[in-house]
Amino acid sequence: MSDEADNRRKTYASPPCFMHELAGGADTSQEDAWPEVRRWRKATREHLIAERLAIPAAERTRLAEEIAQKLERLIGDPSGRVVGLYWPFRGEPDLRPWLASLHDRGAVPALPVVVQKAAPLTFRPYRPGDRLERGVWNIPVPAVDKEIMPDIIVSPLVGFDAANYRLGYGGGFYDRTIAVLPKRPLLIGIGYTFAEVPTIYPQPHDIPMNHIVVAG
Ligand SMILES: Nc1nc2c(c(=O)[nH]1)N(C=O)[C@@H](CNc1ccc(C(=O)N[C@@H](CCC(=O)O)C(=O)O)cc1)CN2
Numbered sequence: 001m002s003d004e005a006d007n008r009r010k011t012y013a014s015p016p017c018f019m020h021e022l023a024g025g026a027d028t029s030q031e032d033a034w035p036e037v038r039r040w041r042k043a044t045r046e047h048l049i050a051e052r053l054a055i056p057a058a059e060r061t062r063l064a065e066e067i068a069q070k071l072e073r074l075i076g077d078p079s080g081r082v083v084g085l086y087w088p089f090r091g092e093p094d095l096r097p098w099l100a101s102l103h104d105r106g107a108v109p110a111l112p113v114v115v116q117k118a119a120p121l122t123f124r125p126y127r128p129g130d131r132l133e134r135g136v137w138n139i140p141v142p143a144v145d146k147e148i149m150p151d152i153i154v155s156p157l158v159g160f161d162a163a164n165y166r167l168g169y170g171g172g173f174y175d176r177t178i179a180v181l182p183k184r185p186l187l188i189g190i191g192y193t194f195a196e197v198p199t200i201y202p203q204p205h206d207i208p209m210n211h212i213v214v215a216g
């Protein structure tokens, strides 16, 4: 491991202890590794979310603009495409200005809806100014009873690794959603550069992103 990666790792939670016993790439797909991995993920999420919340608002805005520019280059002409975005919370990059610009150029932005815990998300179309209502955990969701399938899912991440695995809030929502979609959308995880960890100890349910886009 490089010094830099080693330092970064020390900044966050300790790795699961079995990692010291297994040489090289540990096989953490075994079932008995999961409790350990889950504890490591919980501690790592807490560190990373705290670090994210400490970014000053003006800096966060600048980083969100940088992410939007990179997304723009990545996806090209958005016209006619359904793009799953999100209503930001807990220091996530605010991509709502980009959402508005996608809409202006003929894309169909959509926001995720938690139907219930431990179940896939659905997506509802959302145009800037549309009425929102409070969903599960008070997350604002479009107040329209219409479901659409995204062609592209832009999902906020808490952490990520070099193999494009994404660490979310731990609800398993995005993984469950992607697993049941009839057609795999383009998956883009977005976040801040400091959120990279050497590995998230991917499990059988974890689905890697096609791209990770970060700034910072
Ligand atoms: N902006 C945004 N919207 C999103 C997501 C996201 O990551 N970001 N989601 C992506 O999945 C879904 C919501 N996921 C969530 C997952 C956990 C919690 C949460 O507050 N969990 C509590 C524990 C709740 C419990 O188990 O009772 C916590 O972490 O303290 C909230 C939203 C859909 N909407």
Ligand SMILES: Nc1ncnc2c1ncn2[C@@H]1O[C@H](COP(=O)(O)OP(=O)(O)OP(=O)(O)O)[C@@H](O)[C@H]1O
Pocket (backbone or CB within 6 Å): 041, 166, 167, 168, 169, 170, 171, 172, 173, 174, 175, 176, 179, 205, 206
């Ligand atoms: N396709 C699936 N089917 C059943 N359970 C799943 C599936 N995907 C994830 N889970 C479960 O969801 C829980 C949380 O998973 P994980 O730690 O990967 O969440 P996360 O990726 O951080 O969260 P999110 O996707 O909401 O951002 C785990 O217990 C996992 O087993």
